[in-house]
Amino acid sequence: MEGVGEYDVAKMLLVVPHPYKKKDADEYIKKVIKRWGQKIKNDYTFFIELKSEKKIIGAIGIHRIDNFSQTGTTGSWINKKYWRNGYMTEAKIAVNDFAFNKLKLRRLNSVVFSDNKASNATQLNMGYKLEGMQRKSEKSRASGKIHGANIYGLLKEDWKKARRKLI
Numbered sequence: 694m695e696g697v698g699e700y701d702v703a704k705m706l707l708v709v710p711h712p713y714k715k716k717d718a719d720e721y722i723k724k725v726i727k728r729w730g731q732k733i734k735n736d737y738t739f740f741i742e743l744k745s746e747k748k749i750i751g752a753i754g755i756h757r758i759d760n761f762s763q764t765g766t767t768g769s770w771i772n773k774k775y776w777r778n779g780y781m782t783e784a785k786i787a788v789n790d791f792a793f794n795k796l797k798l799r800r801l802n803s804v805v806f807s808d809n810k811a812s813n814a815t816q817l818n819m820g821y822k823l824e825g826m827q828r829k830s831e832k833s834r835a836s837g838k839i840h841g842a843n844i845y846g847l848l849k850e851d852w853k854k855a856r857r858k859l860i
Contacts, residue, residue, distance in 0.1 A: 696772025703835035711835035820855025
């Protein structure tokens with residue numbers, strides 16, 4: 694899981710420690726495998742593979758899925774070496790399609806540290822609408838810093854419009 698341990702990546706994530714040890718990666722991978730094996734799924738994590746190098750460069754997921762309300766929350770990270778290459782956009786397109794078409798969700802939520810310029814820009818580029826901000830609400834495990842959080846929402850009908858512009 695090269696990259697998640699980079700401080701510049703970890704400091705913008707809620708639960709990733711720094712330093713990130715092999716033990717942390719092993720526990721995370723075991724947790725993901727366990728979730729995939731559950732009969733009733735409320736969490737899907739996908740690893741982002743750079744096929745040309747046959748390696749994992751990030752992860753993206755849909756978490757806290759509520760089938761009754763037809764909602765879920767997205768989260769993601771990507772190795773710093775691969776920032777600004779379009780890989781996250783490609784992964785988000787696939788995950789949004791999966792959420793809305795396969796899982797039949799009607800809405801996706803996303804919470805982003807307010808000072809994470811790249812992630813905020815990505816949300817807007819994907820068609821998410823900024824719906825609010827929580828002041829000093831999130832604490833990064835890696836840095837110990839308290840961040841404001843921008844709250845985004847993406848409705849299925851908005852995704853259909855945004856997707857046309859991205860493809």
